[in-house]
Amino acid sequence: xxxxxxxxxxxxxxxxxxxxxxxxxxxxxxxxxxxxxxxxxxxxxxxxxxxxxxxxxxxxxxxxxxxxxxxxxxxxxxxxxxxxxxxxxxxxxxxxxxxxxxxxxxxxxxxxxxxxxxxxxxxxxxxxxxxxxxxxxxxxxxxxxxxxxxxxxxxxxxxxxxxxxxxxxxxxxxxxxxxxxxxxxxxxxxxxxxxxxxxxxxxxxxxxxxxxxxxxxxxxxxxxxxxxxxxxxxxxxxxxxxxxxxxxxxxxxxxxxxxxxxxxxxxxxxxxxxxxxxxxxxxxxxxxxxxxxxxxxxxxxxxxxxxxxxxxxxxxxxxxxxxxxxxxxxxxxxxxxxxxxxx
Amino acid sequence: xxxxxxxxxxxxxxxxxxxxxxxxxxxxxxxxxxxxxxxxxxxxxxxxxxxxxxxxxxxxxxxxxxxxxxxxxxxxxxxxxxxxxxxxxxxxxxxxxxxxxxxxxxxxxxxxxxxxxxxxxxxxxxxxxxxxxxxxxxxxxxxxxxxxxxxxxxxxxxxxxxxxxxxxxxxxxxxxxxxxxxxxxxxxxxxxxxxxxxxxxxxxxxxxxxxxxxxxxxxxxxxxxxxxxxxxxxxxx
Numbered sequence: 001x002x003x004x005x006x007x008x009x010x011x012x013x014x015x016x017x018x019x020x021x022x023x024x025x026x027x028x029x030x031x032x033x034x035x036x037x038x039x040x041x042x043x044x045x046x047x048x049x050x051x052x053x054x055x056x057x058x059x060x061x062x063x064x065x066x067x068x069x070x071x072x073x074x075x076x077x078x079x080x081x082x083x084x085x086x087x088x089x090x091x092x093x094x095x096x097x098x099x100x101x102x103x104x105x106x107x108x109x110x111x112x113x114x115x116x117x118x119x120x121x122x123x124x125x126x127x128x129x130x131x132x133x134x135x136x137x138x139x140x141x142x143x144x145x146x147x148x149x150x151x152x153x154x155x156x157x158x159x160x161x162x163x164x165x166x167x168x169x170x171x172x173x174x175x176x177x178x179x180x181x182x183x184x185x186x187x188x189x190x191x192x193x194x195x196x197x198x199x200x201x202x203x204x205x206x207x208x209x210x211x212x213x214x215x216x217x218x219x220x221x222x223x224x225x226x227x228x229x230x231x232x233x234x235x236x237x238x239x240x241x242x243x244x245x246x247x248x249x250x251x252x253x254x255x256x257x258x259x260x261x262x263x264x265x266x267x268x269x270x271x272x273x274x275x276x277x278x279x280x281x282x283x284x285x286x287x288x289x290x291x292x293x294x295x296x297x298x299x300x301x302x303x304x305x306x307x308x309x310x311x312x313x314x315x316x317x318x319x320x321x322x323x324x325x326x327x328x329x330x331x332x333x334x335x336x337x338x339x340x341x342x343x
Numbered sequence: 344x345x346x347x348x349x350x351x352x353x354x355x356x357x358x359x360x361x362x363x364x365x366x367x368x369x370x371x372x373x374x375x376x377x378x379x380x381x382x383x384x385x386x387x388x389x390x391x392x393x394x395x396x397x398x399x400x401x402x403x404x405x406x407x408x409x410x411x412x413x414x415x416x417x418x419x420x421x422x423x424x425x426x427x428x429x430x431x432x433x434x435x436x437x438x439x440x441x442x443x444x445x446x447x448x449x450x451x452x453x454x455x456x457x458x459x460x461x462x463x464x465x466x467x468x469x470x471x472x473x474x475x476x477x478x479x480x481x482x483x484x485x486x487x488x489x490x491x492x493x494x495x496x497x498x499x500x501x502x503x504x505x506x507x508x509x510x511x512x513x514x515x516x517x518x519x520x521x522x523x524x525x526x527x528x529x530x531x532x533x534x535x536x537x538x539x540x541x542x543x544x545x546x547x548x549x550x551x552x553x554x555x556x557x558x559x560x561x562x563x564x565x566x567x568x569x570x571x572x573x574x575x576x577x578x579x580x
Contacts, residue, residue: 191447198433198444204396205431209497210419210448265435 017314025275029174033167040166046278047173048235051180052251053258053270055227061265062188063220064200066119068252069126070228072133073103075247077229078236082150083143085237093158096233103229104222111221115214130252137244149243156237169238176234177271180227185267187223196220200265261302263309272310276302345407346371347501347532348393348423353401355385355392362388364557365401370501370534375527377543378536380553381577386536387428389553390503393534394418394425405501420448422500426507428536430490434479438470441478441489445496463492466522484515491522501532508539520546540573552576 032039052074059065080099084090114125137144144150155162156172163169187193195216198206203213236242254277262273284294306313348370355363363385370376380386391397395415403410411417419425433441442463446456464471467488473481478489487507494502504523508516516539524546527533537543544550544564552560554577567573 194436194440194444195447197436197440201433201435202427202431204391205427205433207396207415208394208419208425208427208431209444209493210416211444212416 021272021314028275032170036167040170042278042282043275044166044170044173044238046274047170047177048231048238049254049258049278050177050271050274051234052228052231053255053262053274054180054184055224055231056255056259057264057266057270058184058187058196058227059220059224060259061269062193062200063196063217065115065217065220066123067126067221067224068123069129069133070224070255071130071247071249071251073107073225073228074232074235074251075133075137075242075244076103076106077232078242078247079137079144079150079232080229081233081236082153082242085154086150086152087143091158091160092154092156092237096230096237099233100226100229103225103232107222107225108218111218115217115221127252130249134244134248137247144244147244149241149246150236151241153236153240153242155240156234173234173238176230180230181267181271184227188267192216192219257299261299261306261309263306263311266309266311269309269311276310345404347374347406348534349402349404350393351402351404353389353392353399353403355388355397355399357388357397362397362556363392363399366553366558368551368558368561370532373527373530373532374549375523375533375535375547377540377547377550378534378553379538379540379543379550379573382538383555384553385556386538386553387505388556390425390427390505390534390536393503394423396425419497422498423503424494424497424499424501425503426490426494426505428505428509430486432478432481432486432489432493434477436478437475438478438481438489439474441493442470442496445493446498448497459496459498463495466495466525467492483510484512484519487511487515487519488522491519495526499531501534502526503534503536505536506538507535508537508542516542540567540570 029043032043052070056067056070059067059070077096077099080102081092081095084095084098085092110129114122114129117125138146140146141148156169157163163172188196195206195211198209198211199213199216207213232247235246239246258273258277259270260273261277262271263269280298281291281295284291284298287294302310346369348368350366350368352365352367353363354361354365366389368376368378378386378389388397392399392401393403393410395411395413395418398413400412403412405418405421405423408421410421410423433444436444442460443452446459449456449459469485470488470492473485478486481489491504491507507519507523511519520542523533523535527546535543535547540550544567547564550562550564550567551558552562552573560576562576
C-alpha cells in the first residue's frame, strides 16, 4: 500500500529543513549587515531580482503561461522613476507608484490581445514587447538619454529624507521583498490563486468549471507586470543608474534561470533562486578565467539533480525521512508545488 | 415541455477540418442518453461543441433557451457541466481544492456549499477520506470519482460525461457507471459519451451512434444485441 502524497501538517523533520534554510539565509543577511561592502550590494541585487522573479512566477508558475517580456515592465518602472526624480524632482515615493501604474496599464492594453496566444506564440509576442520597449529606451534619447542612460537617480527615501547608506537601503529592499512574497503567498492560496492553478492545469477544464480563463490570465499578467515595475523602480533608486542594457534580454535570461533553479510554482523558489544565482558567480570568482565555466557547470548540476528547483530538495529530504513511497510520489510529479519545506 | 437539451445542425471544426458534421439530437428531462462510436468518431468534439469549447455553428438549446456558442462559462452557469475526457483533474491540488473549484460559480462557502459537498461525499465516501490528498496521487478510479464529484459541486441540471470508463478496470468502470445510474434515477439528465457500448447501453434508454463525424443512427438498447450490430451501423456510414 502506498503512502499518499498529502498536505497534512509537517512532521519534525519537515519543519527542520525550512528552519535550517531560513537560519542560513538570516545568518547571511546578518553577516552582510555586519561586514557591509560588496556583499550588501550582491544581496541588494538578489532582493531586487527576487521581487522581479516572484512576479514572473505568478504568471509562469501559478498560471502556467510564458512571458519573455517582463523586462519591458521593469524598464517602465525604472525609467519612470528615474525621469521623474531626476528631471522633475519628484519624490521617490510619488514617482514609484506612477511607474507601477504605467506598467499595469500597458500590461492591460498589451495583454488583452496577446493573451489569446498560447505557448511559443505567446512567448514570441512577449519577447517582442521586451525588445520594443528596450528600443524605445534607446531611441527616445531626449527623455531616456539613449545608450548613455540616466545617472544620479536619488536613493530610496521618504518624506524628503534619503536612506543614509547601503545597509539601510538593503533593509528597505528586504522589507519590500517580504511584502512582495507575502502578497504572492496570499494570492496563491486565495480563490484567485486556485483559479490560476486550474488554468495552469487545463484551460479547457477550467473553462468547463465556469472560470473566466481570459480574464484571469490578464489579471496574472498585470500582477506580474506590477512586480516587475516595482523591482525596476527599486533598482533605479538602489543603483542610481538606468540604461537600456540594464533592462535587456540578459534580465529575462537571469530571471528564468532564477525561477527554474529556485523552483517554479513555489512561493519561496524565486527567493532561493535569486539568492543562489546572485551568489554563485561570486563563489566562483577564484576560478578566474574559468569562472563562467564553473558557473555553467554548477547550473547544469543543479538542474539535473533538482529539476523542480532547489526548493523541492528540502521537500524531498523531508519526504524521504517520512516515507519512501511518498518520496517516490513526489518525484513522479504528483506533489503540490510548495508543499512541505517550500511551502 | 421543451427537452432539456436540443441540438440542431451543430457542427464543429479544427482549423479547416470539419470534425463534426451538422448533428441533431435531443435529451428529455431525467433521461440518460449515450453517444457511442469508435475512436475519432467526433464524440468528444460533440460535447465540446455543446459546451462552446470548440468553434462551430448550429444551435444548442437548454431547457428551451439558446446557449451561446463561444462562452463555456455562460453554459456552465446555466447548469450544463462537462466532465472532460481524461478527467481534467488538477493534480497538484488536493481533492478538497478540486471540489472547491467545482463550486467556483457559487458565491460564498455557506450552507449551499456544505450541502453540495455532503452530497458528493455521500456518493463517493472515498473522496471524503482523501480530502487532503493530492489529486494527482489518486488511483484512476478515484480520479474519475473526483472528476464527477467536482462536476456535481457545480449543481448541474445536465451532466455531459466524456468516456468516464476510459483507462479503468472493468469492475471500476462498472462501479462508476452504476453511480451515474443512481444520479440519473435521482432525476439528473445525463449525456454519456462512451466507447464501451455494453456498459453504456445497460444504463441508457437511447443511444446516438457516431461515425466519422456524423450521427449515423439513433437506437434503443434492444436494437444492439452484440458488437456486430454496432459495427453494421458504423460500416454503413
